[in-house]
Amino acid sequence: MNDIREDIIEVPLPLPFALKVVNCYLIKGKNGFTIIDTGLHTDQDLQVWEEAQAKHGWSWNDVEKIVLTHYHPDHYGLAGTLQQLTNAPVYLSRTDWGQAQFFFGRKSDMPERMAAFFAEHGLTEDWVKKIPGHLRSFHSWVEPHPEPTWIAPGETIRMGDRDYQVIHTPGHADGHLSFYDPERQIMIGGDFLLPKITPNISLWPGADPNPLATYLSTLDKMKKVPVKRIFPAHGNAFTHYRERIAQLEEHHEARLQLIAKYVRDLGEPTAYDVCKCLFGDRLSIHNLRFALSETLAHLEYLRVKGKMDLFEKEGTKRYRCKVD
Known part of the structure; x- marks a missing residue:
C-alpha cells in the first residue's frame, strides 16, 4: 500500500489470474474515506483491505462512499460486501450496473x-461447452x-476533500467512468489507460456492437484533457x-493491419481462426x-469500415477482405 499523494492511497489487491494485481484507491478527507474500486470477493482481498485499515488508521465506519469505475469483477466484486460492512452508498454508472446483472446475474442467460x-x-x-460454467x-x-x-458523465462527485469530474471513458466497458x-x-482512470499493457477491448453479445x-473515439476525446498524473x-x-494515448492508437492500427493480413492469407477464416x-x-x-x-x-x-465482408458458410460466420 503506497501513499501516492497526501490524500490518495493505493491499495493493490491480488487476483487469481494473469493480471495478478488490481490497484484500488482510498481517498482521504476530513470527514472520512472514499474507496475507488474494490477487488474480488475473496478472503485474500478482504484481508488486504483490513491490512490497509491497520496501516492507515481507519475503520469501516469511516467510509463515506464506494465508487466504481466499471463492472468487471476485479473492480466490482467486493462492492456489495463492503457496502454491508460500511453502510456506505456504492456509486457507478447505470450502464455498468446493467452489464453486471447481464453478465453475472443468477437468472441471466448470458453464459x-x-x-x-x-x-x-x-x-x-x-471449448464452447466450457463457456457457461x-x-x-x-x-x-x-x-x-x-x-x-447512479452517477453520470458531466456530474461531479466529492471524494475526500475535492470535487472530481465524472467522465465517460467507454471501450473497455460500456459504462466505464474516470474521475x-x-x-x-x-x-483516476480505472482500465481506461494503462501504462504498460493494452486495455482489453472486447465484442460481447448484447453490448457495444x-x-x-x-x-478509439475515447482516446481521441481524452487526449484533449490536460493530465499531469493518472x-x-x-x-x-x-x-x-x-x-501513452498515442502508443495505444499506434498499437491498434498495427493490430488492424495484422488482422487484415491474416484474413487475406487464410482466405475466408472464422474469427477463431484469426x-x-x-x-x-x-x-x-x-x-x-x-x-x-x-x-x-x-x-x-474493419467490417464496419468497409474493409471486410462477413458471411455464413457451413454453419459458421467468416470474414473476407474486400478487394480495394
Whole structure:
C-alpha cells in the first residue's frame, strides 16, 4: 500500500489470474474515506483491505462512499460486501450496473448466449461447452451485488476533500467512468489507460456492437484533457499521458493491419481462426474468452469500415477482405 499523494492511497489487491494485481484507491478527507474500486470477493482481498485499515488508521465506519469505475469483477466484486460492512452508498454508472446483472446475474442467460456467439464464430465444441460454467464461476467473486447509486458523465462527485469530474471513458466497458481533478490535473482512470499493457477491448453479445471504434473515439476525446498524473487499475501511476494515448492508437492500427493480413492469407477464416494466429492455441478458457472477443472487436471494426465482408458458410460466420 503506497501513499501516492497526501490524500490518495493505493491499495493493490491480488487476483487469481494473469493480471495478478488490481490497484484500488482510498481517498482521504476530513470527514472520512472514499474507496475507488474494490477487488474480488475473496478472503485474500478482504484481508488486504483490513491490512490497509491497520496501516492507515481507519475503520469501516469511516467510509463515506464506494465508487466504481466499471463492472468487471476485479473492480466490482467486493462492492456489495463492503457496502454491508460500511453502510456506505456504492456509486457507478447505470450502464455498468446493467452489464453486471447481464453478465453475472443468477437468472441471466448470458453464459449460453456467449457460448452460442462464440460457436457461430468458429470456436470448437470442446471449448464452447466450457463457456457457461466458466462465466457462472464468477458468481462467488461478485456476490452479494451492491445496492447502487447512479452517477453520470458531466456530474461531479466529492471524494475526500475535492470535487472530481465524472467522465465517460467507454471501450473497455460500456459504462466505464474516470474521475478527474481539474485543479491538480489528476485522473483516476480505472482500465481506461494503462501504462504498460493494452486495455482489453472486447465484442460481447448484447453490448457495444463496435467497441474498438468507441475506444478509439475515447482516446481521441481524452487526449484533449490536460493530465499531469493518472492513477491506473493495473501498473504504477504515470505522467506520460498523451504519449501513452498515442502508443495505444499506434498499437491498434498495427493490430488492424495484422488482422487484415491474416484474413487475406487464410482466405475466408472464422474469427477463431484469426484468434489462433494472433494468440496461439494454448490459452486457458479465461484468456481464450478475452482473446477471441478482442479479435472479434478488431474484425468488426474493419467490417464496419468497409474493409471486410462477413458471411455464413457451413454453419459458421467468416470474414473476407474486400478487394480495394
